[in-house]
């Protein structure tokens with residue numbers, strides 16, 4: 001961990017300490033001055049850290065007067081002062097109001113977000129739950145302490161401090177979550193105003209926590225959620241366009257196949273934001289099973305494969321679908337990742353049946369003639385296509401690749417290869 005990360009931990013720790021300890025100290029405990037002074041010293045150290053972190057942030061400078069006037073920095077500068085000693089000096093007693101200023105340190109609890117951001121391998125669930133898990137108990141505690149300070153409603157101040165605190169936590173929790181049983185309720189005008197404010201805050205807090213939890217739950221299975229979304233949209237589209245049942249069930253079967261074999265993700269647009277080199281590394285990994293299957297690729301150089309990986313486009317054909325027809329212009333080369341493809345002659349006679357790892361559509365590309373047969377998917381077929389322009393680019397640098405394809409085409413023409 002870097003120095004800044006350690007300092008952030010100090011800042012967050014101090015915010016939590018101040019948030020939990022100071023309100024309790026102010027409402028319930030009489031503490032000897034030396035303990036107050038030690039705690040105050042700790043808060044001053046944390047404030048110095050906060051000031052350091054403030055100037056450590058990007059776009060901030062010690063030399064710019066505007067930055068010195070930032071309200072956040074001024075608040076930290078106030079907390080840097082030995083407030084407990086000043087209190088005794090000014091008021092001749094361990095007065096309470098000056099210490100309250102130290103509560104300004106609590107706002108640094110938000111540093112937890114910046115802290116977590118620096119760990120790139122944390123699961124998203126941690127990013128969301130840790131800030132909520134730290135701030136919600138603190139909020140409940142602060143509201144409970146303020147409630148005690150205001151006289152604790154109908155329950156009234158309790159001689160047993162622990163019981164009084166537990167009751168206040170209970171009130172704070174039920175009010176913030178908008179449950180509000182009403183067994184402890186506001187009595188004085190100040191309590192009523194405070195309770196109204198907490199109820200308004202509660203609506204926001206409750207909404208925030210609920211929406212985060214709901215979005216977390218849906219993200220736990222983002223792939224299924226994405227798939228369901230697609231299915232919903234397609235179903236609505238088919239219903240509104242009165243698509244016949246038979247066709248609908250074909251579409252559903254396709255989506256079912258997509259889910260079973262690709263977790264619903266078909267397109268590679270997801271990766272388009274990545275640098276080209278990283279994309280090809282990823283494609284290499286994703287497609288390694290296909291690379292192992294296709295005989296043509298097994299002997300190919302690594303550079304050729306890397307280039308091909310960036311150009312290959314995945315496509316899925318449903319059973320009976322024509323991939324191309326006899327006489328079409330050759331626009332791409334095809335590699336079967338999985339599935340079966342029938343090669344049919346001009347009279348629809350079956351010439352060959354190709355399976356996983358086979359390549360087809362090479363004849364039109366190497367000879368620049370129209371397709372000499374029709375290709376039809378026999379089952380669901382997951383194929384990779386290499387568009388003609390990419391093919392032409394690749395064979396300039398890798399003549400061996402062309403030679404292999406010519407050899408394959410020659411063999412097929414003479415009936416020696418499938």
Ligand code: CMP
Pocket residue numbers: 330343351352359360361362363364365370371372373374375412413415417418
């Ligand atoms: P192309 O002519 O581009 O389009 C039809 C494809 O069918 C052809 O390329 C070959 O890839 C494939 N093909 C043609 N004849 C045979 C065969 N006898 N065996 C296997 N595949 C063939």
